Amino acid sequence: MSSLTWSEVFAYHRTRKGIGRQSLLVDRGESGYRNLFLPEGRILYMGEGRRGHQEPVGGNLRLLLAHREGTPLRVFLREAPGRWRDLGCYRVEGWRYALLEEEGRWVYWFTLAPGGCEEAP
Numbered sequence: 001m002s003s004l005t006w007s008e009v010f011a012y013h014r015t016r017k018g019i020g021r022q023s024l025l026v027d028r029g030e031s032g033y034r035n036l037f038l039p040e041g042r043i044l045y046m047g048e049g050r051r052g053h054q055e056p057v058g059g060n061l062r063l064l065l066a067h068r069e070g071t072p073l074r075v076f077l078r079e080a081p082g083r084w085r086d087l088g089c090y091r092v093e094g095w096r097y098a099l100l101e102e103e104g105r106w107v108y109w110f111t112l113a114p115g116g117c118e119e120a121p
Helices: 006-013 058-069
Strands: 023-026 043-046 073-080 083-100 105-114
Touching: 006 023, 006 073, 006 083, 023 043, 058 083, 058 105
Parallel strands: 023 073
Antiparallel strands: 043 105, 073 083, 083 105
16 A cells, blocks of 8 residues: 555545544544554544543544444544555444543544445545
């Protein structure tokens, strides 16, 4: 897989936020979010909102609806500043709302699984 520039990612993603209309941005913690990369290509993706309890609005609502409706999302991984990799389509396989004890707040955790698209959009 070849690397992409931020301009190439932004042309598809259309926002600086992690959760876009049809895509997600993931990293290995540089953004302050705690994404976990699991076996079989799955990703445990922390919901939107770095302070206070996360709410089912904005990007979190988008992911809840993607889960309910089975809508796939394209995932882009930040490999280094300005360098991204297209991981392909993922589906929201499940989610939970849990207490993040060390911060004393409730957050969404979305389990993303590869697949859901027949071809690149």
